[in-house]
Amino acid sequence: MANLSNQFAAYRTFRLPDRDLLNLFVPEIIIMKKYFLPAVSFIVVLLVSLQFFRPRLDDPPVTQDFQAPKAVKNILVRACYDCHSNETKLRWYDQVQPVYWQVAAHVRDGRKGLNFSNWDKLAPADRKAKLWEAVNQIEQGAMPVKSYQVVHPNARVSPKDLIVLKKYLTSMIHDLPEDTAKINAFEHQRKSLVSVDRQKLPKTLNDITYLPDYKNWQVISTSDRFDNGTMRVIYGNDIAVNAVKTNHNNPWPDGTIFAKAAWDKLEDRNGNVTTGAFKQVEYMIKNAEKYRSTNGWGFARFKTPKLTPYGKTAIFTTECMNCHKPMKDNDYVFTFPIKN
Ligand code: HEC
Ligand code: HEC
Numbered sequence: 001m002a003n004l005s006n007q008f009a010a011y012r013t014f015r016l017p018d019r020d021l022l023n024l025f026v027p028e029i030i031i032m033k034k035y036f037l038p039a040v041s042f043i044v045v046l047l048v049s050l051q052f053f054r055p056r057l058d059d060p061p062v063t064q065d066f067q068a069p070k071a072v073k074n075i076l077v078r079a080c081y082d083c084h085s086n087e088t089k090l091r092w093y094d095q096v097q098p099v100y101w102q103v104a105a106h107v108r109d110g111r112k113g114l115n116f117s118n119w120d121k122l123a124p125a126d127r128k129a130k131l132w133e134a135v136n137q138i139e140q141g142a143m144p145v146k147s148y149q150v151v152h153p154n155a156r157v158s159p160k161d162l163i164v165l166k167k168y169l170t171s172m173i174h175d176l177p178e179d180t181a182k183i184n185a186f187e188h189q190r191k192s193l194v195s196v197d198r199q200k201l202p203k204t205l206n207d208i209t210y211l212p213d214y215k216n217w218q219v220i221s222t223s224d225r226f227d228n229g230t231m232r233v234i235y236g237n238d239i240a241v242n243a244v245k246t247n248h249n250n251p252w253p254d255g256t257i258f259a260k261a262a263w264d265k266l267e268d269r270n271g272n273v274t275t276g277a278f279k280q281v282e283y284m285i286k287n288a289e290k291y292r293s294t295n296g297w298g299f300a301r302f303k304t305p306k307l308t309p310y311g312k313t314a315i316f317t318t319e320c321m322n323c324h325k326p327m328k329d330n331d332y333v334f335t336f337p338i339k340n
Pocket of ligand 1: 076080084109110133157
């Protein structure tokens with residue numbers, strides 16, 4: 001008997017440390033007790049304190065709001081104005097950190113590239129170019145920002161909305177000949193400064209000769225690039241213009257040529273913008289068979305008034321192709337992606 005109770009006593013003394021041992025086998029309990037609650041409190045404290053660290057986001061004055069027919073305007077206000085105007089309307093859930101951080105960054109970067117509240121800061125041709133770019137971004141699914149759409153389903157641009165926007169844009173093409181006249185006048189002036197020897201036109205390594213005639217083609221788009229301060233004019237030859245008129249521009253027919261010329265952008269103290277030194281002219285020449293290896297397009301670039309052919313080897317076209325690749329569904333052309 002004594003022996004047995006001793007055994008019990010031994011067993012009992014063994015039980016006490018056993019509770020800790022048991023905990024080892026049920027790690028969740030330890031995690032709950034030791035880590036979970038402190039972790040939750042830590043996160044709560046962090047989130048609460050984060051609310052006090054807020055990047056500044058104010059609404060600078062609207063100098064001139066973008067004007068358009070109501071149907072057009074409404075779509076842009078609903079889908080874009082939160083990030084592309086000075087009339088940002090944040091919902092309560094946009095204001096909670098860390099979401100607010102991202103929202104503020106979006107608004108800051110968005111306004112930099114496109115701000116409907118300072119429409120007067122853009123030259124008329126640039127306004128057109130910005131709108132083309134905007135519709136382009138929507139069509140590519142890049143805008144409005146995806147994560148934003150998830151929490152603001154109202155910002156979605158439906159296929160019907162897109163048609164409204166495109167109709168508005170195509171109605172703006174009509175005033176392009178005016179631009180053509182202006183640019184041609186400017187070019188005329190320039191010719192007295194730089195005369196190209198027509199007998200020895202420069203040629204790129206992929207065998208494309210400089211085409212001086214582009215200056216007489218239709219200007220189909222103008223734009224300026226804020227990042228490197230250049231102004232660009234895009235011309236299309238008759239085949240290109242016809243293809244647009246008859247809606248046969250995807251794929252573009254053989255013989256289509258685009259030229260894109262770039263100048264320095266000069267701006268005086270009063271905000272008047274003029275073109276400065278000529279930078280380069282680029283071509284895209286469509287011939288599905290001949291240029292099969294470069295997506296059906298012959299690419300060429302001539303730099304400075306000397307028209308130096310660009311490219312150390314014939315592979316330079318890879319650089320062009322890579323950057324034009326996002327426009328694959330539009331036959332690699334950025335301009336005129338608008339299909340009705
Ligand atoms: C949640 C904020 C947000 C919304 C909403 C939004 N954008 Fe943007 N957008 C941005 C940001 C940020 C950038 C710059 C960075 C980038 O390109 O992703 C940008 C860039 C752009 C650019 C390029 C501007 C340039 O030249 O640098 C265009 C065009 C544009 N957005 C059009 C639109 C249009 C059109 C809508 C509405 C249908 C829209 N965005 C809605 C945040 C937004
Ligand atoms: C960094 C990106 C990038 C590279 C590299 C590039 N392009 Fe482009 N290209 C563009 C964009 C964007 C446009 C649309 C017009 C604009 O915004 O200037 C364009 C437009 C053009 C156009 C007018 C037709 C159109 O697609 O709208 C021609 C012609 C052209 N590029 C030729 C070339 C050639 C030739 C090269 C290579 C030597 C080249 N590009 C390299 C981005 C690029």
